[in-house]
Amino acid sequence: MKIRFVTHRYPPRTGGVETHVQELATRLADRGHEVTVFSADAGSDVPSESTDDGVTVRRFRSLSPGGAFYVAPQIALAVRRADADIVHAHNYHAFPLFFAALGVTDERFVVTTHYHGASASGFRDVLLSCYQPFGRWAVREADEVISVSEWEQERLWEDFGVGATIIPNGVDIKRFANAKPEEWSRPYLLYVGRLEEYKGVQHVIRALSELPEYDLVIAGSGPFRDELVQNARDEGIADRVHFLGYVDDGRLPGLYAGAEVYVTMSEFEAYGMTVAEALASGTPCVVRRGSGLNSWVESPSVEAVSNISPLAIAEAVRNTTQSGPNPRCVSGWKTVSRQVEDLYD
Numbered sequence: 001m002k003i004r005f006v007t008h009r010y011p012p013r014t015g016g017v018e019t020h021v022q023e024l025a026t027r028l029a030d031r032g033h034e035v036t037v038f039s040a041d042a043g044s045d046v047p048s049e050s051t052d053d054g055v056t057v058r059r060f061r062s063l064s065p066g067g068a069f070y071v072a073p074q075i076a077l078a079v080r081r082a083d084a085d086i087v088h089a090h091n092y093h094a095f096p097l098f099f100a101a102l103g104v105t106d107e108r109f110v111v112t113t114h115y116h117g118a119s120a121s122g123f124r125d126v127l128l129s130c131y132q133p134f135g136r137w138a139v140r141e142a143d144e145v146i147s148v149s150e151w152e153q154e155r156l157w158e159d160f161g162v163g164a165t166i167i168p169n170g171v172d173i174k175r176f177a178n179a180k181p182e183e184w185s186r187p188y189l190l191y192v193g194r195l196e197e198y199k200g201v202q203h204v205i206r207a208l209s210e211l212p213e214y215d216l217v218i219a220g221s222g223p224f225r226d227e228l229v230q231n232a233r234d235e236g237i238a239d240r241v242h243f244l245g246y247v248d249d250g251r252l253p254g255l256y257a258g259a260e261v262y263v264t265m266s267e268f269e270a271y272g273m274t275v276a277e278a279l280a281s282g283t284p285c286v287v288r289r290g291s292g293l294n295s296w297v298e299s300p301s302v303e304a305v306s307n308i309s310p311l312a313i314a315e316a317v318r319n320t321t322q323s324g325p326n327p328r329c330v331s332g333w334k335t336v337s338r339q340v341e342d343l344y345d
Contacts, residue, residue: 001344002034004084004107008070008094010039010057012046014246015194016273017091017114020148020169022055024088027337029054038079040064040072040096062095067223069131071095079103086110086344089142092135101138108344111142112167115152116268116291117159136160144343148271149292167340168295169271170333176280179253188215188242189317190259190283192252192274193266195222200265200288203308205231208240210314215240219247219255256281261317265308269293275302276330284320286313299329 007021021037029035035055042048042059049058062072076099079087084107089100092113101109139145139160147153147164156162189211191201201218205228208216218228218241225243232241247255256262262278268291275285275296284301287293288308296302303316 001085002083003028003036003086003088003344004079004082005035005037006075006079006087006089006096006100007037007039008062008091008096009041010037010059013041016169016271019273020112020114021090023170023172023333024337024340025055026053027333028341031337031341036082038075038082038096038100040070040075040094068093069095073099075099076103080105082107088112088340089138090114092139095131095134098131098134098138101141104141108144109142110144110146110343111139112146112148113139113152113156113164114148114270115155115159116270117155146340146343149295151292151294152270165343167336167343168331169273169276170336171273171276171280171330173280173330173332176253176256176277177282179257179281181258182251182254184215184217184258186215186240187213187260188217188258190217190219190255190262190278191264192219192247192255192262192277193264194220195224195228197224197227198267199224200267200308201228202231203265203310203313204263205237205241206235207310207313207317208237209235210310211317214260214317215242217242217244217255217259219244219252221245252277253281256283259283261286261320263313263317264288264293265305265313266293267291272296280330286316286320301329 009018011022025035037057039059040062042061060072062070064070080103087104087107088110089097090112092115145164146167148169153164156164232238256278262283262285265288271292278285286303289304289306297304303319305312305316
């Protein structure tokens, strides 16, 4: 098949959607499909066209107010001119999906929404509300809609009246399960991801006052970093909070494996990729109830909190139990890509 993925960003840009698209694209290319990615993240730091792991990547310049939405209308023309059997667009929260819907003609149109119904700031919420009529139309134009969790599936039905097939995110299970734990001088809690206010890292920092036996290691970058650094200073624990910034993929499995507990207090997630990676590494997790993180609550290695007070988070951390790597609780990318391929067929 000739498959054209459309997305707002693609590696080396980092993020859950970026990883999802890359993993699907490379595995489908490995199985003999002709795969091209149209991405709205052109810049001086990446080539406008390249071929990586058998996948052709074409990048388009975009307007991204507040670092969001990635408005690139030229994608509609690229999709229309593409000789494709399948056009598979990703991420309701960015405009490339809408432009893909404008560009499709008689190709099969598949959408993976990664939908969580909110955004990282009040400014983005305003933009999101303005975008909603366009996004709703684009999702309804799809021949097939994919959600990555039951929670997301329910939101799509409630907000758009659209039925979706659940195909979860995947994990490179072998890479995480076989990781050698990274060694630190003290036991540590871990957070991996963008530093945005809605991710809730500030609540974990405040909980350290109730967890004197632990440091907190934060892997990721983002606009909320300065506030988090100040939070740590205000709490008098700056020496116990370690900001690593961007962490190479090769180091991440060891960080997960070395952590005592992985903690995320995010307000909304469609799935929770980092939770899956932590569990594949054998590291128990503490998550915030609500959104797609609810998918993990039934796992014996996951504690969930509704109350994000320092005492509640600390109690949940102490209630977690190490269980060792458990590949059965997450899906591998090989399985996920085959499910997507079956849906195409």
